Amino acid sequence: MPPASQAKASLETLGSASASRSPRAVASPDPLLKIQLGMAGIFADLADLLGNPSSLGSIYGLLFASLEPLSMDEIVGRLGISTGTASQGLRRLVELAAVVPSKTDGERVTRYTAKLELRPFVAMFLEQRLFPRLKKSSESLGSLDTLAQSLPPGAKKELNLRLERASKWHRRAMTFLPIVRRFLG
Numbered sequence: 745m746p747p748a749s750q751a752k753a754s755l756e757t758l759g760s761a762s763a764s765r766s767p768r769a770v771a772s773p774d775p776l777l778k779i780q781l782g783m784a785g786i787f788a789d790l791a792d793l794l795g796n797p798s799s800l801g802s803i804y805g806l807l808f809a810s811l812e813p814l815s816m817d818e819i820v821g822r823l824g825i826s827t828g829t830a831s832q833g834l835r836r837l838v839e840l841a842a843v844v845p846s847k848t849d850g851e852r853v854t855r856y857t858a859k860l861e862l863r864p865f866v867a868m869f870l871e872q873r874l875f876p877r878l879k880k881s882s883e884s885l886g887s888l889d890t891l892a893q894s895l896p897p898g899a900k901k902e903l904n905l906r907l908e909r910a911s912k913w914h915r916r917a918m919t920f921l922p923i924v925r926r927f928l929g
Contacts, residue, residue, distance in 0.1 A: 776809075776811070777822065779809050780805075780806050780809040780810055780822065781806070781822070781823075782809075783805035783806065783808050783809035784801075784802040784803075784805035784806040784809075784822075784823060785802070785805065786801075786805055787801035787802065787804050787805030787808065788801040788802040788805065789801065791804070794869045794873070795869070795873050796868075796869075797833070799823075799825055799829045799830075799833050800833045800836055800837065802823050802825070802833075803819055803823065803825075803830065803833040803834060803837060803843075804837055804842055804843065804858055806819060806822055806823060807819075807843060807856055807857060807858035808858040808860065810857075810858070812855075813846060813855030813856055813857045814855060814856055815853045815854065815855050815856075816830050816831060816834060816853075816854070816856075817853075819834070819856070834856060837856075837858075838856075840868055841859065842858065842859055842861075843856050843857065843858055843859065844856065844857050844858075844859060866924075867925075870921065870924065870925055874921065875921065878914065878917060878918060878921070881914060882914060882918075885907065885910060885911055885914060888907055889904075889907050889911075892904055892907060
């Protein structure tokens with residue numbers, strides 16, 4: 745089950761588990777946990793949209809809404825993900841500088857806190873996904889233009905117009921994205 749769905753399922757389980765404890769708990773399950781799992785679902789969807797594992801977003805979303813740093817075991821327990829998924833996700837989030845690991849004096853357990861910016865995610869998306877694809881599409885447009893030259897005159901004229909339009913969109917993206925990159929630092 746994807747982490748976004750796991751977060752939603754955890755919310756549902758939270759409500760039904762609370763029902764067995766007391767009538768008061770049914771009316772108000774732990775609101776902080778509910779917020780944490782809701783944020784986990786939101787960030788899982790965002791990570792998926794950007795082409796990253798949704799578990800990465802779930803972990804970040806949980807930490808984003810956590811008032812105290814969480815250990816990996818706490819993350820695993822709240823999200824219902826495997827230790828391996830949590831370990832890999834936390835390692836990646838630390839690499840992205842989206843999450844900060846820390847240890848309290850005398851404590852052997854590492855706890856994690858989310859940085860409260862989306863800049864690392866957006867910068868990663870631009871660097872690892874969008875810029876390489878734009879470069880590849882630029883090369884492809886050049887190849888298609890060469891192929892279009894061998895077409896009969898009517899088809900050649902129409903396809904040249906279409907290729908020029910696609911090239912224009914590409915040039916605009918290539919002009920706009922470096923501005924976004926500088927803005928992100």
